Amino acid sequence: MSAVTAPEKVGRGQYAGTARLVRLALRRDRIQLPVWLLALAALQAFSASSVLGLYPTEGDLRSFAVATAASPVALATNGLVSGYSVGAVLASQIVMPLSLAAGLMTTLLVVRHxxxxxxxxxxxxxxxxxVGRRALLTAALVVAVGANLVLGLINVVVLVAEGLPFAGSVALGVAVAGAGIAFAAVAAVTAQVTDSARTANGLAGAALGVAFLxxxxxxxxxxxxxxxxxxxSSWPTWLSPVGWAEQVRPYxxxxxxxxxxxxxxxxxxGSVGFALTERRDIGSGLVPTRPGPARASGLLPTPLGSAWRIQRTILFWWAFGITVLAVVYGAIADQIDDFLGEGEQVADMMEQLGGGTTDMVDAYFAAxxxxxxxxxxxxxVQALLRMRGEESAGRLEPVLATALSRSRWMLAHVGLVVSGIVVLQALTGAATGLAYGLVTDDxxxxxxHLTGxxxxxxxxxxxxxxxxxAxxxxxxxxxxGISWGVLAACLIFGFLGPLLGLPQAVRDLSPFTHVPAVPAAEVTAAPLVLLATIAVFVIAVGVVLFRRRDITSS
Incomplete structure (x- = not known):
């Protein structure tokens, strides 16, 4: 009989069952992960093609690099400039957004599992x-690291297929994967702090926003x-995982x-995350939940009050992030003419995104x-999918066992999210207008003007x-999968469609194509009324379908 000390048994047992939990996580994410990876791969491919098409000569590339390096607009919204080769210009456009996307994908994944x-x-x-005490977190991190490595590999394949140098392509792919892995560790800690997945995602999202800033x-x-x-770059960049990805300087x-x-x-x-798992009970967070009032508000037992309780955290964090970004974009709008003055191709790109107007400030705001x-x-998408979360967690069935109808429950969530859309859009316009107005004294x-x-x-x-x-x-x-896939299609067909030279019939598949390029273009009521009518009809179809199907839980 072999002698094994107690600490050794504990150490080995803490990770028991990790392999099976990895397989379980992969099975749960068999739709979401491929959608994320394919969408980011498509964005990578389209970005590479657009750079090759917009800047065909060395002179064009150099002009773009000079204009970008001289403008806070480009440096804030695009990324670091490291030369004027095709690869360097492409890296300045995609490393930052891909790193943010990888971080978002990873934090959601870790918190979910x-x-x-x-x-x-x-x-x-x-x-x-x-199953060991550390197995659940270990499995989540293994899947997160694997997903980012696959994302990096896909990036390498796409970039090499576009004719870019192999070494620079590997550097870019690994840099993006490294940013995603760093945020996996952040999510591992936020998941220990709070007892709510929404709050954990909010904290991780806030960390992502701080890294961007x-x-x-x-x-x-x-x-x-x-x-x-x-x-x-100056020293703040070196405090950010997104900044580290840029500092690799691919190509x-x-x-x-x-x-x-x-x-x-x-x-x-990540080690801090593992240490924190030993200092709390399953189901609880390190920060205890504040006790609520002795009596619930009269609104809470209603469908609207219950939906607000579920939705409010998501809306708060989105409002915070949208406001910060809008202020940044508004504050630098007056410099857009200086940025575009030295690059004809960039001006053409902005004109396409802005609906064809020659006023670069209006085109900038439209984009x-x-x-x-x-x-x-x-x-x-995220807020409405909370309905699916309530159903799969088994909390919906007891609620519907009361006198509450399915239609009232669903419409309460839909009504709150639509109201949230209006609030976020109003914040976008008001925050942008406030920052731009302070610069222009109006x-x-x-x-x-910009809120409208x-x-x-x-x-x-x-x-x-x-x-x-629906x-x-x-x-x-x-x-x-359907919901996030539709959003990705709207991004590619609607927003990037003009740059990619997609046929108008393909671009028309996105509802955003039918919105006038405000404020560069005048608002016409007909397309907006038609879009609103389609939205109401499809929501009604979704309510009818929900009333006629069985409630399921995972």
Missing amino acids: TRQNEETGRAELVEAAV LRAVGDMTGTVTENGTRVV DDNAWWVLALPVLFALTV IFGMMAIAVAGYA VPGKVV AALAFVPAIAVVAAVVV SFGGAPAWST
Whole structure:
């Protein structure tokens, strides 16, 4: 009989069952992960094709690099400039957004397989079997790391297929994967702090926003060198995992040593996450839930009050992020003419995104509002899928066992989310107008003008929300994949369609294509009324389908 000490038994037992939990997580994510990876791969491919098409000569590439390096607008919204080769220009456009997307994908994944499992009671059932205390978190991190490595590999394949150098492609792919892995560790900690998956995702999202802002400040306050085609970032960039991805400088320095930073960060912060799992009970967070009032408000037992309790955290964090971004975009709008003055191709690109107007400031706002509207549509998708979360967690069936009808329950959630869309769009316009108005000494005029322009996108966002409602009502098991897939299609067909040269018939599949390019174009009522009518009809179909199907739970 071999001698094994007690600590050794504990150490080995803490990870028991990890392999099976990894397989379970992969099975649960068999739709969501491929959708994420394919959408990001498509964005990568389209970005590479657009750069090759917009800047065909070395002179065009150099002009773009110089204009970008000299403008805080580009440095804040695009990324770090590291030369004027095709690969370097492409990296300046996609490393930052891909890193943010990888971070978002990863934080949602980790929280879903840790805190959400505890919140729904699945973790307690799983850990009642031969499963170690650290197995659940380990499995989530293994899947997260694997997903980011696959994303990096896909990036390499796509970029090499576009004819870009192999070494730079590997550097870019690994840099993006490193950013995603760093945020997996952040999510591992936030999942231990709170007993709510929504709050854990909110904290991780806030960390993602801080990383973006640190990177933006560091790049905007950097130094331009080498004939205006290279930016040396200041110290705030080095505090951000997104900044680390940029500092690899693919297709230029290929600074492999920078990749040690996200690895060390992930190991350190991940170790903190594991340590915290030993200091709390299953289902609880390190920060105790504040006791509620002795008596519930009169609104809480109502369908609307219950829906608000479920939806309010999502709306708060989205409102915070939207406001911050809108203020940044509004504050730098007056510099857009300087940015575009030296690059004819960039001006053409902005003109296409702005609906064909030659006024670059209006074109800039039209492009920004189109992008922000798709982001708000992301809020609508996430918030409405909470209905599926309530159903799959088994909380919906007891609620519907009361006198509450399915229609009233569903319409309460839909009504709140539609109201949230209006609020977020109003915040987008008001915050942008406030920042731009402070720069141009016309706060009231800019706030009113830009708020009205932002609200014009509400019917298009409502159509996306209606598709989510219909997919939940008719195909609940597929609703998550369908909903996020439709949003990705709107981004590619509607927003990026003009740059990619897609046929008009394909671009018309996106509801955002039918919204006038406000404020560059005049608002016409007909397309907005039609979009609103379609949204109401599809929502009604979703309600009918929901009333006629069985309630299911995972």
